[in-house]
Amino acid sequence: MKYNMVKKSNKSLNQNITQLVNKTYQYGFSTNIEKDIIEKGLNQETVRLISKKKKEPEFLLKFRLKAYKKWQQMSEPEWAYLKFPQIDYQDVTYYSAPKSQKKLNDLSEVDPELLKTFEKLGISLNEQKRLSNVAVDIVFDSVSIGTSFQEELSKSGVIFASISEAVHDYPELIEKYIGTVIPIGDNYFAALNSAVFTDGSFCYIPQDTVCPLDLSTYFRINDQNSGQFERTLIIAEKNSRVNYLEGCTAPQYDTNQLHAAVVELVALENANIKYSTVQNWYSGDEFGNGGVYNFVTKRGLCAGTNSKISWTQVETGSAITWKYPSCVLIGNDSQGEFYSVALTNNYQQADTGTKMTHIGKNTRSRIISKGISAGKSKNSYRGLVSVMNNALGARNYSQCDSLLIGNLSNANTFPIISVQNSTSKIEHEASTSKIGEEQIFYFLQRGIGLEKAVELMISGFCREIFTELPLEFAAEADKLLTLKLEGSVG
């Protein structure tokens, strides 16, 4: 008998890990579909055109134009630990939509090409999702394709619609809340988004209501040159509760695509919003060509007493990630949470973290951040915990752990803590570790294969975050990380 079941190549384990984490991106296809597309470039007319195409009320056009003016006076932020070539904002298409723009009554009226796309992505707008208790809104390039279970939800008074629909159907709510959490001039990318946002989701949970389904939006960039600027607004009234999930993918192009989203959350008294993201935009190839530039402003306002907002994110895609889901804790006894896993590989760069602003008394926040860097990637945690002088008895706990794979990756943490009263309690812990050759060898010697070994170590490293994810996301996230970003996005 000869033991040659496996041909052994004399490569080092690190190389094998690299191969393992470099599986190809399975969402890299694009859909060939007739599109209504406007010319590249951005000026006041573009903004007016977008607003006109969407038949928006006057207040929104004003909002956009003001934002555009603001944006023109601003410049790209340079403080992030990210390096990328100058973006030519005139070389981007700001509106691209599948052509059939008639109002759909039924999802069976959706273009079959589109439905096929979403099937490939593992997203179905049908019964399947109902069984898993998730209502889905889908945003394809610039517009929302369809929202499921609207009727179902409306029975309990929950509004879940694309933001374009909501602008027409509930203009007073939009006008009341849009731009209140993230002002149009908050930062460069938020200003850009406020000027040109095309679609996104709107959720409104009425008082004393627990949203009967998990709400979910699925974002897909399809067109090569179009940017995606979505806008999400979630309002949770007094004593209400909602779980919101977000997934993102994009085709594989060798040029970079721009994505600048804004997400605003408002939680009133005793309300509870849990927002989970699995971000898997195309991250570029192994040489760093292509990939999405992802500049996202997400902020939640805990406006009411005892309200709670919890962000959970699994960030695995994008060439560039610039994202700091934050909480402004105004209500007394309100709580903010941020749970994050950010995985970067090849030439990916992520600068991500959170801001917790304590304003109300006895406000509490908790930050758990796990960064995994492989290849030649850069992975930074950037956090700000700020406690105002009236936030008596505020508490914060932060934990930032980094895991390095290989010798060429880079991990950084930039925590800032600013406290203006003496009754607060702030804790910060940080660690850096490495999946080393000797650890892998220990597994192998006990008969456990490389893939399983890496999976076990990564899932151990991320355990605290995965337990925060909704069940259907958690299992996926585990796989996603092991296969380096692949696996389906729930």
Add this chain to the structure above:
Amino acid sequence: MNLDSPILEIKDLKVSINENEILKSLNLKVNKGEIHAIMGPNGSGKSTFSKVIAGHPAYSISSGDIMFKGSSILELDPEDRSHLGIFLAFQYPIEIPGVSNEDFLRLAYNSKQKFYNKPEVDPLEFLSIINEKLTLVNMSPLFLSRNVNEGFSGGEKKRNEILQMILLDSEVSILDETDSGLDIDALKIISTGINNFMNENKSIILITHYQRLLDYINPTYVHVMQDGKIIKTGSADLAKELESKGYEWLKS
């Protein structure tokens, strides 16, 4: 498979790391039922020897062969060598944060089950298997929920290695300085564990610096390794002689 073949045979093995030759023409034959002790001064190549047999990728083999039951294993991945029954108790067992000992041990056990097309055991079944083994090395079930080797004392780490050896029921076990850093009670526990594990179908290679381990475990042969070669082989008495005379007298 040749039943008459030694269970492990090292033939004229030359091994280097970063262009540094560490093993220079090493020969060793180990038969079933034998315990071999390998002694030798620091830097003589003992740990390299143990890792090379287990298939550590950092070393390159320039010539020679490693035969397991008559067939070369040079082309085999470390995990397959493990499945065949080669076990290495590490000199410095590494900590694996975030991975519980229980999960690790079950996965190791099931990997072997799978390799031999046997059914994998579920966590409950595994618990009854592992609890029985735990008593053999005098360990509390509490340690199953701790992360692999994390925060373990020196003695606990070494006992964990022996536990894994017993669990995987290996045929050739290489124990790399399993006795170092142990107090006398721990040494007794580990020796008892090893002696109970040993039978006529298994072989053990003990790498050690001290005679005291051999007071508890009786070796069939004692080898002296120096400068990447075995320079002397004898009976258990050789160890005693080394203890009193050191290694210098062997240099000629």
